[in-house]
């Protein structure tokens with residue numbers, strides 16, 4: 300992944316939807332959302348809001364998770380035993396995020412930071428340095444997970460180049476329920492190391508969530524088993540682990556330019572989808588755009604949305620809701 304393909308797509312959607320007045324900033328939810336639009340809300344980056352005044356007076360472990368899926372997993376394992384906050388509000392562009400003084404403050408006041416790792420949080424190392432908190436522990440949720448690089452061809456329709464390096468491989472491991480289990484185990488072990496007094500609670504909470512992840516994996520296996528080697532194209536390179544796990548084929552990632560689709564861009568996109576003979580074309584959740592619908596009509600492939608979980612609700616159960624919606628979408632696309 301040299302760049303974040305969806306960055307361009309959502310910028311484009313943001314522009315067109317904004318003009319039509321059909322959508323608010325909050326509606327745009329993906330890693331493609333520009334940080335500046337998020338920062339327009341004063342509270343957007345002032346993270347780590349304490350759930351209640353009482354939480355500060357307790358001596359609970361303070362945990363900050365970097366972004367949504369990692370927050371969901373951390374919250375599930377911590378339960379009430381630790382205070383867990385989220386650094387980047389759901390929907391904030393994580394891939395290209397630049398940290399703020401509020402982030403530095405949040406990290407300087409916490410005991411533990413949980414990150415996805417694999418280069419997802421490019422802003423984190425310098426932010427941690429600025430926070431200068433020698434006792435702060437960092438849990439790498441992807442510890443021991445072998446990343447994949449580019450599995451499929453990246454087709455660029457736009458002329459614009461911006462460097463977007465994922466030298467450490469593709470970071471979207473949370474979208475594979477089996478690797479999500481490994482992340483939950485890493486978080487559990489990290490919290491136990493930081494707070495051994497609550498070992499039993501972390502183990503019990505993690506066990507429940509791990510069981511639910513195992514059931515989710517079984518559902519994916521059972522329902523996608525008949526669709527082996529089905530091909531798809533996406534605008535956001537978020538699903539290589541999911542594809543690999545369930546024997547689907549992400550044949551290409553198509554990048555759409557930032558500002559406006561030109562007729563040439565549309566043609567190039569159509570050509571790419573035809574060339575790869577993709578069975579399905581996936582954009583992001585919450586995106587409903589007539590221009591792209593038209594594009595998918597030309598291709599005789601229905602455009603559907605897959606959720607990368609970089610935006611959404613903050614209840615740990617949300618992972619399962621969103622992933623089951625993804626499963627439903629995949630089933631409908633491939634049958």
Ligand SMILES: [Zn+2]
Pocket residue numbers: 330394471535536537607609
């Ligand atoms: Zn992403």
